[in-house]
Amino acid sequence: MPRVMDVRGHVAKLRRFWRRERRLPAYSEMLGLFGYQSKNAVAGALQKLEDLGFLERKRGRAVATAKLTGSLRLLGTVQAGFPSPAEEELADIMSLDELLIRRPEATFMLTVQGDSMIAAGIIPGDMVLVEKGGTPKIGDIVVAQVDDEWTLKYYMKDREGVRLDPANPQYKPIRPKRSLVIGGIIKAVIRNKVKLPDELNVARGALKFKRLVRDVSKSPLGK
Amino acid sequence: MPRVMDVRGHVAKLRRFWRRERRLPAYSEMLGLFGYQSKNAVAGALQKLEDLGFLERKRGRAVATAKLTGSLRLLGTVQAGFPSPAEEELADIMSLDELLIRRPEATFMLTVQGDSMIAAGIIPGDMVLVEKGGTPKIGDIVVAQVDDEWTLKYYMKDREGVRLDPANPQYKPIRPKRSLVIGGIIKAVIRNKVKLPDELNVARGALKFKRLVRDVSKSPLGK
DNA sequence: CTTGTATCTGAACAAACGTTCAGTTATCGT
DNA sequence: ACGATAACTGAACGTTTGTTCAGATACAAG
Known part of the structure; x- marks a missing residue:
């Protein structure tokens, strides 16, 4: 009316x-x-x-x-695809910060340089959200300082004690001798520049990657 | 004073x-x-x-x-590790939204279900930020609709025209016959639950992964 | 065309806001 | 111990805020 x-x-x-x-x-x-x-x-x-x-x-x-x-409209899965423009309005709108960060005062972002966690899907250039102060569970990825060297590793335990495993057989698992500092626990991984990696595009890279992963089964991780 | x-x-x-x-x-x-x-x-x-x-x-x-x-303190690289508490104050503080989203009115978040992009480091359960409306460049990962089916693929071109490549040799590259709708371009990948994947922990999984990646070199991607 | 009703106009109002200024207080550096 | 000075108190002020109310308006439905 x-x-x-x-x-x-x-x-x-x-x-x-x-x-x-x-x-x-x-x-x-x-x-x-x-x-x-x-x-x-x-x-x-x-x-x-x-x-x-x-x-x-x-x-x-x-x-x-x-x-x-909020700057993000949350939809369903890729398979579901995009809704019609009319339905788009109904999508929940969120902020990435609220979605990913629970303790902002303890959360930091670091850039990954090495390829030691490549088999875990963490590529050089990726950014990781690190939360300080918690107690890592087995299987968590942690930022750890062993003998004045900071690295990204899986946090593992066995009969001998704490073991830090890489996700790349080119590197060896580390057993802390004297000092072990857990800087924080990885809560999220963020890739900003999503591109076709060169390694998959040239034969040389493909062979290198193939060799790398074949060795995974021989490493302690592939046990 | x-x-x-x-x-x-x-x-x-x-x-x-x-x-x-x-x-x-x-x-x-x-x-x-x-x-x-x-x-x-x-x-x-x-x-x-x-x-x-x-x-x-x-x-x-x-x-x-x-x-x-902002809820994120930006530090350097993993190798650089954590600064002393005094230096922490100097870190740039940002919001993830500002960092990752350029066109909020055109950006959506979808959850990845299949493993068709696994060799690109996109795991089932990952979330992708999709920006609608742009023109994809070769090598971009796009959300595309081919024959009423929505998928995540590399956007490629060759003499025959547009080709959509998976990052998993178990799936075949797609050539759009009649309809091709580019829903949007992947601008970022976000992994919220960072855990030791089962595939790396059991031999069966390791073998499966090994076989998967060996085939990459035979696929069109490994050319 | 008519009618009901949500939408909007215009003016008046009290409450809350942030600013200002003269003066007091506490502490760091010497 | 002392002096310089930033940090603070307390009160007064003009402005802007959001609210309120009676009445005008325009549109969709019948």
């Missing part, structure tokens, strides 16, 4: 504004942003946005939720 | 407040938060935080920067 509010448009405008300014506009700014003449119209729009979960009210002020500011 | 302000403490308190409320406190709230009696003290503290890059002023109001709200 009555006319309808352009909620979708408002959300898009607020998103752009947030991106530019990292804040929500005040009522007076929303007047221009939404094209209203009255602040009461803004109040009505904000009420609707709050009902839809884009905002919360705190201390008489609008606060953006992750649904508004 | 004069006394010194507890800037580090203030930052920590603001971070905790932001985490809880997704906003900055008002001056009156900072009174209690920082333990001041006068709003002018708050103003001084905020000025200092602005100089240090934790805040900006917009419309007479403090706006948190990524340095304050």
Whole structure:
């Protein structure tokens, strides 16, 4: 019966504004942003946005939720593919930080240089999220310092004690003699530049990779 | 000569407040938060935080920067290890969203189910960030729909035209007959649960993996 | 075409905001 | 021990905020 509010448009405008300014506009700014003449119209729009979960009210002020500011729309699986544009709106919106980082004050990001964890799917150039302070479980990948050398290894235990295993037979498992410092536990792996690796594209690389993995079964890992 | 302000403490308190409320406190709230009696003290503290890059002023109001709200401290390489606690403060703080997502309105996250890209380091359960709308370059990994089936493949071209290559010799390269829809280009790969894979732990798995990769050199990818 | 109703206008309002300034306090460096 | 000075107190101020209310408006449904 009555006319309808352009909620979708408002959300898009607020998103752009947030991106530019990292804040929500005040009522007076929303007047221009939404094209209203009255602040009461803004109040009505904000009420609707709050009902839809884009905002919360705190201390008489609008606060953006992750649904508004988050930059990631979560879909299903690759097999399911992309939904139709209409359905896209329904996807949950999240922030990668909330998704991956539980203890921000203890989480660091390091870049991987060596190929010692390559069989675990961690390639040189990958970034790893490291959480300090926890107790590693067997099979966790840890950043560890053994004799003044920092490395990435599987955290393992057997009859003889703690053992640090690489995921590459070119390197040997390490048994800490004197000092072992667990810097942190790998909580996530992030690859930013996704490209066809050269190793798979040239025969020389393919042979090298093939040899590398064949040796895995002889290593302590392949036990 | 004069006394010194507890800037580090203030930052920590603001971070905790932001985490809880997704906003900055008002001056009156900072009174209690920082333990001041006068709003002018708050103003001084905020000025200092602005100089240090934790805040900006917009419309007479403090706006948190990524340095304050970001949840990730960027360090160097794994070999470099962890800096001393004093140096940790100097690390750049970022948000994963800003780091990985350039066009938030066009970026989606999908979960990988199959193992068709396993040789590219993309394991079942991994999440991929897909950006819609771009033109894929050769070697890009794309989400493509071929004959009503969505898959993850390398985007390749040769004399015969477009070819979609898996990174697993168990699957065959695909040549689109009638329909080819490029859903988007993979911009990042994210692994959330980092664990020792079973395949590396049991001999059967190791053999299977070994065989898999040996075949890579015979596949079109290994040319 | 008519009618109901959500949407919007316009103005008035109290509350809260951040700023300012003169003066006090505490502590670091000498 | 002392002096210089940044850190802080306390109160007053103008501005902007979001809210409220009565009334006008435009559109979808019947």
